[in-house]
Amino acid sequence: MSDKDGHQTLDLLVLWLIGLILLYSATIFAAAxxxxxxxxxxxxxxHQNQFSWYSRPLFMIPAAYYAYRRKVWHIAGFMALLATSLFWFDAPATVSTHVSAYLEWEKHLFFANDTKLPLVALIxxxxxxxxxxxxAFWQxxxxxxxxxxxxxxxxxxIVSVAFGQDEGMAAIVPSLSSLLVINLFAWFLWQRKRNDRN
Known part of the structure; x- marks a missing residue:
């Protein structure tokens, strides 16, 4: 099997996997x-389950990879997974006060506000x-x-802390952990590519 055929097979399997997970998402949503x-x-x-907060690199990294390979359906699929992952995990039995306060601030800012400007700005x-x-990856x-x-x-x-103040601090650790994973992955790829050249 050529490299091209191998890539095509893997790409097809990834699409099937995305479809199965989206079917699972639709099933639990419909059941509820x-x-x-x-x-x-x-x-x-x-959404208060922080697994959905920390899982973002699992979607952003492959979406960026498929943007590099110019595969529109794969990009759309991983973005759909990112959106539906909001409700994949069961609601936690207990929620820390920091997480609860942050989500309440978020809810008030984007959904319970007198103006829709914050929600429009977010979108x-x-x-x-x-x-x-x-x-960038497409190019x-x-x-x-x-x-x-x-x-x-x-x-x-910066926006979370500036506008949410103490409540916004809850966004720091999940955001920085995602950034750490993504940057470490990029560093690993760069090292591998440099070693291949050498």
């Missing part, structure tokens, strides 16, 4: 809906961030893409 659950409260309760900011990120410029990830994450921390 038909059981009569308050869907807003159900999603919000599960626009995320959209611009993802477009710049994937454009085969991974270092530019890595710079965007770092800048975007640092900006998120």
């Amino acid at each position: 809906y038909f059981s009569g659950a308050d869907m807003g409260a159900w999603v919000w309760g599960r 626009f900011g995320v959209f611009v961030f993802l477009m710049l990120l994937f454009y 085969r410029n991974p270092w530019y893409g890595l710079a965007i990830i770092n800048a975007g994450t640092v900006l998120k921390i």
Whole structure:
């Protein structure tokens, strides 16, 4: 089997895996809906499970990889996984006061505010961030893409702390841990590529 055939087979398997996980997401969502659950409260309760906070590199790294290889469906699939991972994990039995306070601040800022400007700004900011990120990898410029990830994450921390103050501090550790994983992965790839050249 040639390298090209191997890549095509792996790409197909990845799409099937994405489809299966999205089917799982739809199943648990539908089960909660038909059981009569308050869907807003159900999603919000599960969002408090920090596994969904720390799992982001699992989606961003392969999405960036497939942007580099210019595979639109794979990028869209991993972004769909990132969105639905919000409610994959059961609501935790106990929630730390820092996490609870941060989420309440977030809920008030984006959903219970008198103005929709913060929510619009959030959606626009995320959209611009993802477009710049994937454009960088699409143009085969991974270092530019890595710079965007770092800048975007640092900006998120600054905004959270500046506007959320003590509550916003809860965003620091998950954001920096994601950044650490992504940068270590980039460093590993750079070392491997440099060794191959040598």
